[in-house]
Amino acid sequence: MSQEELKQAIQDKKLICPKCKDPVQKYDNYIDLVGSVWDGAGDSGVESAGSKVTLICGNGDCAWKERTEYWDSFEE
Numbered sequence: 001m002s003q004e005e006l007k008q009a010i011q012d013k014k015l016i017c018p019k020c021k022d023p024v025q026k027y028d029n030y031i032d033l034v035g036s037v038w039d040g041a042g043d044s045g046v047e048s049a050g051s052k053v054t055l056i057c058g059n060g061d062c063a064w065k066e067r068t069e070y071w072d073s074f075e076e
């Protein structure tokens with residue numbers, strides 16, 4: 001899952017806050033998790049192993065937020 005997909009999911013109100021059941025409004029501190037970095041002869045690459053992000057509800061006075069690698073589990 002890329003940051004683009006995450007952005008889109010939030011825009012489409014697909015991520016739901018488990019506390020107030022309203023769509024998650026924003027996210028913070030997105031990072032790509034690196035699975036392995038290899039560096040061969042004239043050849044190098046990074047293999048992505050997903051991503052980690054802080055989801056922030058942002059609805060009314062709901063203070064829910066969660067640091068997760070599995071943000072798609074909040075998708076409805």
Ligand SMILES: [Zn+2]
Pocket residue numbers: 017018019020021022057058059062063064
């Ligand atoms: Zn909430």
